[in-house]
Amino acid sequence: PGLLDTARGFLDATGNSDAGYFAAGATPTKRSNIEKITYSTDTTAIIPARLSVIKTQHAATGNQTHGYFGGGQDGDSNYLSTMDKITYVNDTRATVPGANLTSPIAYQGATGNSTHGYFGGGLSPLTNAMDKTTYSTDTTATVPSSANLSAPRRSATATGNSTHGYFAGGTPHVNTIDRIDFSSETTSAPQ
Numbered sequence: 001p002g003l004l005d006t007a008r009g010f011l012d013a014t015g016n017s018d019a020g021y022f023a024a025g026a027t028p029t030k031r032s033n034i035e036k037i038t039y040s041t042d043t044t045a046i047i048p049a050r051l052s053v054i055k056t057q058h059a060a061t062g063n064q065t066h067g068y069f070g071g072g073q074d075g076d077s078n079y080l081s082t083m084d085k086i087t088y089v090n091d092t093r094a095t096v097p098g099a100n101l102t103s104p105i106a107y108q109g110a111t112g113n114s115t116h117g118y119f120g121g122g123l124s125p126l127t128n129a130m131d132k133t134t135y136s137t138d139t140t141a142t143v144p145s146s147a148n149l150s151a152p153r154r155s156a157t158a159t160g161n162s163t164h165g166y167f168a169g170g171t172p173h174v175n176t177i178d179r180i181d182f183s184s185e186t187t188s189a190p191q
Helices: none
Strands: 012-015 019-026 030-038 043-050 059-062 066-070 083-087 092-095 109-112 116-122 127-134 139-142 157-160 164-168 177-181 186-188
Touching (some): 012 059, 012 066, 066 127, 116 177
Parallel strands (some): 059 109, 109 157
Antiparallel strands (some): 012 019, 030 043, 059 066, 066 083, 083 092, 109 116, 116 127, 177 186
């Protein structure tokens, strides 16, 4: 299998059915580079595009055509709301100000489906709020409180399918799993 160009943590990733994209992180030097792993060959390469700023503790999600990297902390540990969008077909990156998260935040989780991405929880301050990014318009808005995680937490991780997203764990250390129904934008414990 391929390797990252250097050992590091606090990066995030998204991708489609052909490739995955790992962005930024710390070595402990914070970075902005993006590495692509091509699934068919298990090879990695740094692409020319970089995130708009050096960042760590951000979150990422996307669909079959684009990836979105939002929030995090910059090289001076300032909290960020910026959203970077990767276009997979040509490996380019653009800053999309209309898609910025609604407040500067780091340590959030993210998941989504083919039309929307959901960024939940995080720190700055500790929150359970949920933002929704609409891919077709590159805009982000806070969703109703019915979509909030069951309790404020940071460092939760998330996954999902076309109908539901699941946010699990986090700090303070919990074993909670919250399920967001994408169609009704309500969050509950999975049954």
